[in-house]
Amino acid sequence: MAASGQSQGSMQGMIVDGRGRLTRPRIRIRERAAAVRETAYNSDNTDLLASSEMECESFSMEWSLRNYSVLSSHQEIFSPMFFSPKSNHTCWQLRVCPRKKKQKSQADDDMEYLSVHLILKELRNVNDNPFIPPCPVRARYQIMLLNANDGSPHLVFGDSDMPVIEFKLNSEWGWDQLIPGHQLTCPRMRLLVNNDDILRIRCNIWIEEGLKHNIISSGSGINYLPTDQERAARRKERFLEDFEKLYKKYVNADFEIWVGPEKIKTQRRGQADC
Numbered sequence: 001m002a003a004s005g006q007s008q009g010s011m012q013g014m015i016v017d018g019r020g021r022l023t024r025p026r027i028r029i030r031e032r033a034a035a036v037r038e039t040a041y042n043s044d045n046t047d048l049l050a051s052s053e054m055e056c057e058s059f060s061m062e063w064s065l066r067n068y069s070v071l072s073s074h075q076e077i078f079s080p081m082f083f084s085p086k087s088n089h090t091c092w093q094l095r096v097c098p099r100k101k102k103q104k105s106q107a108d109d110d111m112e113y114l115s116v117h118l119i120l121k122e123l124r125n126v127n128d129n130p131f132i133p134p135c136p137v138r139a140r141y142q143i144m145l146l147n148a149n150d151g152s153p154h155l156v157f158g159d160s161d162m163p164v165i166e167f168k169l170n171s172e173w174g175w176d177q178l179i180p181g182h183q184l185t186c187p188r189m190r191l192l193v194n195n196d197d198i199l200r201i202r203c204n205i206w207i208e209e210g211l212k213h214n215i216i217s218s219g220s221g222i223n224y225l226p227t228d229q230e231r232a233a234r235r236k237e238r239f240l241e242d243f244e245k246l247y248k249k250y251v252n253a254d255f256e257i258w259v260g261p262e263k264i265k266t267q268r269r270g271q272a273d274c
Contacts, residue, residue, distance in 0.1 A: 044207055049216050050116075055209040057086045058160075062146075063094060065199040068192060072098035081121055084207060089120035090137055100176055112181040113185040116143050116157075117174030118203060136166040138208040143174065146200040147190050153202070154191060155179060160206050 063079045065071055079094035100115040117139050123134045142158040157175055165173055184191050184199065192199055256263055 004148045014171055041155075045270070048216070051214050052211050055212045057084060057207045058087050058205065060202060060204045061092075062107065062200065062202045065096070065201070066119045067084040067197055068184075069197050070075075076097065084205070085208055087207075088219075089124045089134075089210075090120060092203075092205065092206065093119045094117065094201065095119055095172065095174075096201070098158075099181060102177070113177040114179050114181055114184065115176045117172040118143070118180050118199065118205075119172040120169060123169045134169075138164050138166055141173070142204040143178070145179070145191055146202055148196060148200070149190060151200065153264045155190070164208060166232040243257055 025062065052064050061079075065077065071077055075097065077096040077098065079096075080233055081091050081093045083092075095117045097115040099112040099190075101110065101112055119135060123137060125132055125134045133154045139160050140158070142156065144153045146156040147154045155178075157178065167173070183189050198243070
């Protein structure tokens, strides 16, 4: 009978669900869910605000190919090498093929194309350490053929939103069939003017430098990153807190310390370590 009384007492507050099983009503869970829904989560009740963004170095180079009708007889034309103005850790070069032909597997005609490629010629470490191999450069690039009359972009290939490319030393990226060669002299394209005979190419490069993080206290706008002194003070506080927990831990205690009316149980090994 006693067991039956305990069973009845333990069943108080139980309900039968749709499957005929005994369960307790989830009143507290519903109340907590309602409280969460009523809470407005915004910047005003957030302690810290963090942001991350990719820092990029961007620069450009414009290359004028004068007497292009004469230069176009060459198989390849290389631009002067140019460095990134800010970091000076990368050196680049453009390669132009005025009469690039399709591969035989692609077509049987003899149509010629203008091809333009960007080459990473030099790659230096940030710390100029010769014993550490430099990492590949993550970058995006853009090739423009400029209007011969006013220098405005006429044909644009690539942009700053294109998938990032990992440039290794002497690797090259570009377009084999940028534009059919005969279209360069087409009056409608306005890329070459007979009087000037100059082809102008502009190259834009965006190099990823790394993620920049920022943490501020909510609403104040003040940088919340702790200083080295604050970090050291916090480490000392945590050490004292852990030490206090060790002395107040009663498990396997074999030693007692009386400080006035207070008795502290600890271990002899902890005393020896001190």
